[in-house]
Amino acid sequence: MKQADFVSLVMPFKDKVFRLAKRLLVSREEAEDATQEILLKLWKNKEKIEDYKNVEAFSMTMTKNFCLDRLKSKQAQNLKIVHSNYTDNNASLQKQVEAKDSLNWVSRIMEDLPEQQKIIVQLRDIEQYDFAEIAKMLDMNETAVRVNLSRARKTIREKLTNTHRHGIK
Amino acid sequence: MVLNNIEKLIEKYNNAETTLAEEAQLRDYFTGSDVAPHLEHYKPMFVYFSQAQQEQYTKDVPLKPKKTKMYQWISVAAVAVLMLGLIIPRILGPSQEERRKKELAMETYNKAMEALSLVSIGMNEGKEQLNSLSLVSENLNQGLEEASRLSEFSKATNRIFKNK
Numbered sequence: 001m002k003q004a005d006f007v008s009l010v011m012p013f014k015d016k017v018f019r020l021a022k023r024l025l026v027s028r029e030e031a032e033d034a035t036q037e038i039l040l041k042l043w044k045n046k047e048k049i050e051d052y053k054n055v056e057a058f059s060m061t062m063t064k065n066f067c068l069d070r071l072k073s074k075q076a077q078n079l080k081i082v083h084s085n086y087t088d089n090n091a092s093l094q095k096q097v098e099a100k101d102s103l104n105w106v107s108r109i110m111e112d113l114p115e116q117q118k119i120i121v122q123l124r125d126i127e128q129y130d131f132a133e134i135a136k137m138l139d140m141n142e143t144a145v146r147v148n149l150s151r152a153r154k155t156i157r158e159k160l161t162n163t164h165r166h167g168i169k
Numbered sequence: 170m171v172l173n174n175i176e177k178l179i180e181k182y183n184n185a186e187t188t189l190a191e192e193a194q195l196r197d198y199f200t201g202s203d204v205a206p207h208l209e210h211y212k213p214m215f216v217y218f219s220q221a222q223q224e225q226y227t228k229d230v231p232l233k234p235k236k237t238k239m240y241q242w243i244s245v246a247a248v249a250v251l252m253l254g255l256i257i258p259r260i261l262g263p264s265q266e267e268r269r270k271k272e273l274a275m276e277t278y279n280k281a282m283e284a285l286s287l288v289s290i291g292m293n294e295g296k297e298q299l300n301s302l303s304l305v306s307e308n309l310n311q312g313l314e315e316a317s318r319l320s321e322f323s324k325a326t327n328r329i330f331k332n333k
Contacts, residue, residue, distance in 0.1 A: 003232055018226035032228045039230045102213035103220065125218045128189055150185035157183065161210045 006046055010039060013056040016127050017063045023122045024067040026111060034070065038063050060137045064119055071115070102163075109159045117152035124149055171198075172205055179211065 017038055022031035038059060042049060052058045110118060116138075123134045124145075135142045178195050181187045187195070198204070199215035263271070 006232070015225045019221065019224055022224070032226070035226050036228065036230050040232075043230075043232050103217045106213050106217035107221075124185075125192070126221045128192070130189055146185040150183060153183050153185065156214055157211070160214060 006043060006049075009049070009055060010042060010059075013059060014039060016056075017059055019126065020060060020063050020119065020122050021067050023110070023118055023126075024064075024115065025070060030070070034063065034067055038066060054133075054136075057133055057137050060123070061139070064138065068115065105160065105163055106156065109156050112159075113152055113155060117148050117155075120145055120149045121152045121156075125153075175205075175208065179208065 014035065018031055018035040021034040021038075022028060025031050025034060041062065042055075042059060049055055110121060113121065119138065120134060123129045123137065124131075129137070131142045131145055134140075134145050138145065175195065175198050178187060178191055182192065182195060196215050196219055199208075199212050200219055204212050
């Protein structure tokens with residue numbers, strides 16, 4: 001497998017890997033490092049890659065495991081990942097503030113979800129995988145995925161409703 | 170009608186029973202401009218989801234072609250060979266034949282030493298005899314000197330006799 005082949009194989013899902021990593025690790029830098037690590041691992045094992053039926057699903061599983069390991073090791077060291085995703089959208093900032101704020105709420109609510117639910121929401125609502133794929137990636141059965149997803153969606157909804165009402169009441 | 174449909178879908182969505190197509194429908198509805206006021210609080214959720222989808226990984230990944238790691242292993246191989254060369258003879262030790270040869274050599278050496286020491290004892294005895302011989306020769310020399318003195322004396326007496 002040449003580099004070009006590899007890149008064309010990996011291109012379609014490298015953003016998905018990155019987004020999942022960022023969902024779990026929060027910090028952009030950490031997520032970038034994780035993505036690089038995953039891609040390098042794939043590159044190192046490029047001879048074996050052809051044996052996998054679904055490289056994308058395999059990579060997502062790898063990403064999930066890698067990030068969870070990473071989180072675990074950070075927690076063991078009693079270190080929190082500090083993120084510094086400072087944005088600099090100066091243009092039309094005033095206009096976007098309000099919309100952005102409620103969007104930030106969603107991402108903050110998602111940060112509070114348990115890791116399993118975070119991953120499932122990420123895979124389903126953002127990356128739009130079907131349940132069978134998610135079940136395979138996470139090594140769970142479909143019903144469990146559905147239950148978790150339903151819980152996560154309800155939590156998000158409830159918290160969003162609460163913040164909305166705060167504005168009114 | 171549309172609203173009714175959306176409400177049903179939302180219900181299904183919360184129970185995680187919607188298909189991907191139905192979720193796409195929901196996303197379209199909520200990212201659109203006219204959202205029913207009582208469903209307003211779902212809006213940020215779907216807007217966020219469709220926005221989060223846009224995020225991209227922009228960093229470059231340094232993909233290097235796999236180097237042949239031959240050169241790294243050559244040193245290892247050399248060390249291994251060296252160690253083997255040192256260790257194997259020590260482990261195996263000298264063979265039976267070699268040991269027998271060594272013993273034989275030792276035996277002959279010992280025998281030779283014995284013989285030589287016997288010879289040296291003989292030599293020492295001979296040396297002692299030589300010592301006595303040298304004593305004899307010393308005496309002989311003394312005797313000779315005295316004899317030469319005697320001959321001097323006889324010369325002198327001869328001269329006296331001639332003068333008479």
